[in-house]
Amino acid sequence: MTPRLPDAFLGAPLAHRALHDVTDGRPENSRAAIRAAIAHGYGIEIDLQLSADNQAMVFHDYALDRLAKGTGPIRIVPAGTLTKTPLKGGDEGIPTLTEVLEIVAGQVPLLIEIKDQDGAMGDVIGPLEQATADALTGYTGPVAMMSFNPHSVARMADLCPDIPRGIVTSAYAEGDWPLNQTTRDHLRDIPDYDRVGASFISHEVADLARARVADLKAQGANILCWTVRSPAQEAQARKVAQNITFEGYLAPHPG
Template sequence: MRPGLPAAFLSVPLAHRALHDAADGRPENSRAAIRAALAAGYGIEIDLQLSSDGCAMAFHDESLDRLAEATGPVRSRSCEELRAIPLKGGDGEGIPDLGEVLELVAGQVPLLIELKDQHGRMGVTDGVLEQAVAKALAGYGGPVALMSFNPHSVAELARLAPELPRGLTTSAYDPADWPELARAVCDDLRAIPDFERTGSSFISHEAGDLARPRVQALRNQGVPVLCWTVTSPAEAAAARAFADNVTFEQYLPPLTS
């Protein structure tokens, strides 16, 4: 089963980690950033990490240090603990879990959810984060799509929630940018070899690498190509020559291209 990407994901730009601006009290993946994106009418992209007790948390980094008023791995804290840890640049709010994000968004805009690699080297997943996501999304009625850099994660999502649209987050995989990966792994993933086996219906590719022949071959086959992450109108215009929609931050794009 290969559910198609809802058309809503091609109609409005997607706010990267929601409409965040810590200088304005809206940290990455925060409730405030989500509310701001909703108010502006943008789609929303968020990231998920796993708590120690198996909850999907809206947070980008593996470690708390950069974004939260705490240190150490996200996965070493329970959902309750993470919800109580203030985000830097916020108003004291803690880290939201996926269930709360879904309640906030409530189908008002498209929600693109990236599951972060829990194994560090794009290895076989233990399925815990994927199970938490599938459980949280059961019965959710709004436009939603799931993605991950880790093809094993996308394949597990296909098994657990075959009705949910899913795709691969993809990259040029320059080894200098991926020091945790062996060069052979970079070379393999660069070619997007897992698109068919994961039942993916879209990709979200690195904005500076969109002209890659493999990416454009997929697009020519009718596969929607999203991209990450543009930070200016000029970057967005360049990306839209090769992609169907953009994920953005650091500026406010028009709602229609």
């Protein structure tokens, strides 16, 4: 049976890359941003990349340059070095998934995005999914997993069959993605939803009016969205989405 998204994920808004604000010393996906989200009672969305020694690191980009005081691909650096590599705008290193799970400890729902490691949304995957599953062993808080890459979601179905899983979806507009047209056209139609045993999607907020989103919702899929950046955008998004992933403001809690 396909595991359903717990109700907790449809309540409090989800802080995108945790409740980050570098002007307050809280970089994206940092421990400080995670603690701030918990303090505000928000759910948390985080990203995972792989270290050189196959550890799941909580970090969005494929390269260190934008977010951390380092250069080059995160994939070629061991976890022990990454945890000591300061994040820009804060005073902490890059956390591991294990560290984040210890901080969250079931206090709020945690939505984990596994970043595509194939480079073309293909099936050259595995180590990051395994590292994620290993870290999640024994975790009992509300947690769900998702990826843009359906192959990654399918792998997580094998590794963690009881944890809800979803697909991150998009309009896949030309110029926005380093993917060929055939791949973009395939992914845009979300054809893998049933195959991977998904129970939700997190869809690009500007594309929520797409007919395929409405079809999935009518079939019982939970609809989340990314990334809401204003109250006005949130009001529009909630006409379709059951919850939002937000950043740049403090989203109100449901009344």
